[in-house]
Amino acid sequence: MNKLVETFIHMSFVSVFRYFLLAGLPFLLFYLFFPNYFRRFKIQDRYATQKDFLREIWYSMQSSLMFIVIALLIWFTPIKNYTLIYDHLHDYPVCYLFASVFLSLVIHDTYFYWLHRGLHTTFFYKQTHQVHHQSINPSPWTAYSFHVLEAVGEGMILLVIVLIIPIHQLGILLFTIAAFAINVYGHLGYETAPKWFRHSWLFEVLNTSVHHNLHHSKFVGNYGLYFRFWDRLMKTENPDYVKQYDAVMAKRRAGAAARLQAEAV
Numbered sequence: 001m002n003k004l005v006e007t008f009i010h011m012s013f014v015s016v017f018r019y020f021l022l023a024g025l026p027f028l029l030f031y032l033f034f035p036n037y038f039r040r041f042k043i044q045d046r047y048a049t050q051k052d053f054l055r056e057i058w059y060s061m062q063s064s065l066m067f068i069v070i071a072l073l074i075w076f077t078p079i080k081n082y083t084l085i086y087d088h089l090h091d092y093p094v095c096y097l098f099a100s101v102f103l104s105l106v107i108h109d110t111y112f113y114w115l116h117r118g119l120h121t122t123f124f125y126k127q128t129h130q131v132h133h134q135s136i137n138p139s140p141w142t143a144y145s146f147h148v149l150e151a152v153g154e155g156m157i158l159l160v161i162v163l164i165i166p167i168h169q170l171g172i173l174l175f176t177i178a179a180f181a182i183n184v185y186g187h188l189g190y191e192t193a194p195k196w197f198r199h200s201w202l203f204e205v206l207n208t209s210v211h212h213n214l215h216h217s218k219f220v221g222n223y224g225l226y227f228r229f230w231d232r233l234m235k236t237e238n239p240d241y242v243k244q245y246d247a248v249m250a251k252r253r254a255g256a257a258a259r260l261q262a263e264a265v
Contacts, residue, residue, distance in 0.1 A: 004076055011071060015064045018177065023060075023140040023184050027053075030190050031139065040255025041190040043213045043248055048137045048189070059131060060144035063151035070155040074162060083162040085169065092166060097174075100167045104175040105226055107164070111157050113230040116223040119150060138187035138216050143180060182226060186212035191248045198249060204228065210245045214238045 030038050031047075074080060086092065092100075119129035128147040135142040146154060161167060161175070185192070191209045207224055215222040221238040224231045231237035238244075 004072065007075070008068065008072060011068045012065075015068055016061070018180065019060060019064060019144065022177075022181055023143055026184060026188055027140045030188065038190055040252045040259075041192060041248075043189055043191055043210055044137050044217065046137055048135065048139050052135060052137075053139060053141050056135060056139065056141035056145040059146060060141060062148050063144040063146045063154070066148060066151040067155040067158075070152070070158055074159060079159070084164070084166040085162050085172070086166055087169070089168055089170070092168070096166075097168055097171050100165060100171045101174045101178060103165055104161050104167065104171070105178065107161055108157050108175075108179060109224060109226045110230065111160055112154075112225040113223050113234075115153055116225075117236075119153075120220065120223070133216065133219060135187075136216055137189060138213065139189050140184045140187060142187040142216075143183040185209055186225070187216075189213065191245070191252070195249070198245070208245060210248050211241055214241060214244060 030041075074083065089097065118124060125133075128150040131147040132142070132145055132150065135145060144151075158172070158176075162172070167175075186207065186209055188209050193208050197203055197208075205227055207222075207226055207228055211222050211224075211228070215238075218238060221236050222231055222241065223236055228237065
């Protein structure tokens with residue numbers, strides 16, 4: 001019991017610290033310290049309110065608690081015996097550690113897409129997912145802002161992963177950090193992708209902040225998390241996505257040009 005309590009306290013501290021670090025730093029940078037500089041990167045012209053931020057943080061703390069409970073159930077119940085978690089890094093080649101993280105992201109993307117589609121059915125949307133969509137104009141704090149039941153569904157991806165692929169505890173940690181960081185980018189409210197990204201093959205594969213922001217402003221379409229694959233295959237990608245992305249990038253270029261002109265005067 002002491003081990004369980006100690007692990008719970010440790011995981012709670014790590015989870016809360018990670019949330020406020022990975023969501024808080026972008027929030028400080030884009031929303032508090034340099035909002036004028038980054039204004040041209042803003043996807044929607046309007047801004048969320050302090051009330052929105054506090055609501056998102058409150059729900060995110062509840063979600064974090066649910067994620068911890070799921071992790072503890074995996075580690076401290078007979079479920080652990082059925083997982084493929086390995087304890088020693090040398091059990092697999094070191095390169096597999098990073099491969100397992102990538103595989104976890106691919107699995108998560110598929111899991112999330114179909115869970116997300118389900119959450120947009122009338123019943124589940126009204127009962128759970130509507131909480132997340134209160135953030136019409138998302139911010140970094142929105143990343144974990146879920147109804148407690150949706151948080152359980154979101155957190156169950158960890159069980160799916162450890163049941164189907166071998167993964168070390170460090171791999172799980174790296175996966176959760178990468179997943180949350182990408183989630184924060186998707187909800188950032190600003191498009192920070194470099195200019196070259198638009199004309200690279202990566203644009204055809206990866207989601208952007210504009211991609212997920214459209215989901216929040218339009219409520220339908222763009223259900224994927226990391227990749228465009230499922231949305232394109234299932235024809236659920238917003239038909240205006242590329243046009244909207246190009247418009248945001250054009251605003252960035254115009255803003256940069258105006259800034260340079262102002263500095264030259």
